[in-house]
Amino acid sequence: MTAPTGERLLTDYFARLEAAALPLPPDRRADLLEGIAEHVAAARAAGELHDERAVRTLLDRLGEPEEIVAAAGEDTYGGPAPGTTGPPLAPRQPGTGPELAAVLMLTVGSLLPVVGWLVGVVLLWTSRRWRTGEKLLGTLVVPGGPFSVLYLSGFTLSGELCTTSISGTVGGGSGGVLVEPQRPPAPGAPPDVGPPDFFVLVFGVGPLLAAGYLALVLIRR
Amino acid sequence: MSQLRRGVLEYCVLSLLADEELYGFDLVRRLGDVDGMVTSEGTIYPLLSRLRREGWVSTRWGESGAGPPRRYYALTEDGRTVLARFVEDWSRFRDAVDQLLPLDPQGTP
Numbered sequence: 407m408t409a410p411t412g413e414r415l416l417t418d419y420f421a422r423l424e425a426a427a428l429p430l431p432p433d434r435r436a437d438l439l440e441g442i443a444e445h446v447a448a449a450r451a452a453g454e455l456h457d458e459r460a461v462r463t464l465l466d467r468l469g470e471p472e473e474i475v476a477a478a479g480e481d482t483y484g485g486p487a488p489g490t491t492g493p494p495l496a497p498r499q500p501g502t503g504p505e506l507a508a509v510l511m512l513t514v515g516s517l518l519p520v521v522g523w524l525v526g527v528v529l530l531w532t533s534r535r536w537r538t539g540e541k542l543l544g545t546l547v548v549p550g551g552p553f554s555v556l557y558l559s560g561f562t563l564s565g566e567l568c569t570t571s572i573s574g575t576v577g578g579g580s581g582g583v584l585v586e587p588q589r590p591p592a593p594g595a596p597p598d599v600g601p602p603d604f605f606v607l608v609f610g611v612g613p614l615l616a617a618g619y620l621a622l623v624l625i626r627r
Numbered sequence: 628m629s630q631l632r633r634g635v636l637e638y639c640v641l642s643l644l645a646d647e648e649l650y651g652f653d654l655v656r657r658l659g660d661v662d663g664m665v666t667s668e669g670t671i672y673p674l675l676s677r678l679r680r681e682g683w684v685s686t687r688w689g690e691s692g693a694g695p696p697r698r699y700y701a702l703t704e705d706g707r708t709v710l711a712r713f714v715e716d717w718s719r720f721r722d723a724v725d726q727l728l729p730l731d732p733q734g735t736p
Binding site: 434437438441442444445447448449452467468469470471473474477478480 | 650651652655659666667668669670672673674675676695697698
């Protein structure tokens with residue numbers, strides 16, 4: 407049985423380790439704490455923790471919690487050696503600005519024709535917090551973003567309908583937003599509310615759903 | 628020197644697993660017993676985690692008799708390939724450096 411001071415040393419060490427490990431991504435943090443706990447348990451089972459001095463030796467050999475956490479934060483073991491210049495690799499912070507901006511620009515940003523959405527795409531692809539598949543989803547659904555639908559229809563129809571469609575909402579009843587180019591718009595006639603509504607739904611709501619998914623993935627990660 | 632050591636350490640871990648699977652504790656102790664290789668035994672655990680992420684090392688849970696179940700670490704096929712390639716690279720590198728460095732430094736106290 408370990409002497410009381412030895413146990414306290416262990417408890418303190420673990421407390422320091424847990425605190426130092428807080429900035430790590432949850433899975434790495436759990437992995438690390440589990441590994442060290444197992445190490446201590448194995449040492450205990452081998453009878454190595456019989457007195458305070460033995461515990462100190464064990465903990466000295468383990469090393470400083472900060473150093474261990476720094477190693478867990480690196481993606482290559484050959485990262486900056488602890489104590490030298492360069493803080494440990496900054497772990498991901500939740501709710502990073504660029505990711506939020508990406509999601510906004512891909513949706514709302516598409517109000518600014520072409521440029522707004524493109525900014526969103528650049529932010530999306532330069533972020534390291536989404537996987538490639540997720541980035542592809544955000545780009546392909548739908549290129550140009552939800553509001554691009556308005557501008558597209560604006561370019562293919564007459565100026566009148568352009569105004570009408572922009573004043574309407576994307577997902578709503580402005581059914582005339584996407585119309586086949588061959589059909590000349592009858593001035594004054596009510597916009598067709600058949601198939602175009604479906605396209606509005608897909609091209610308007612699709613990107614919003616995709617952006618929502620990207621945001622959800624980000625929060626959960 | 629510490630950079631060099633840190634770069635090589637993962638291959639030393641792979642090498643220790645080449646012949647048999649090991650408990651984390653045993654692996655860490657073997658490494659720690661080699662003088663000058665490891666300064667902080669605790670940092671081996673994140674290294675092992677990374678080797679698992681890379682797919683070079685696999686783990687399984689095993690009964691340890693005296694205490695709670697513990698992880699066994701083992702080399703994967705990919706890990707073997709990586710190790711073999713490193714062994715080649717290392718002997719070439721070591722020979723190259725030895726050629727460039729004097730074998731007995733002159734004027735050293």
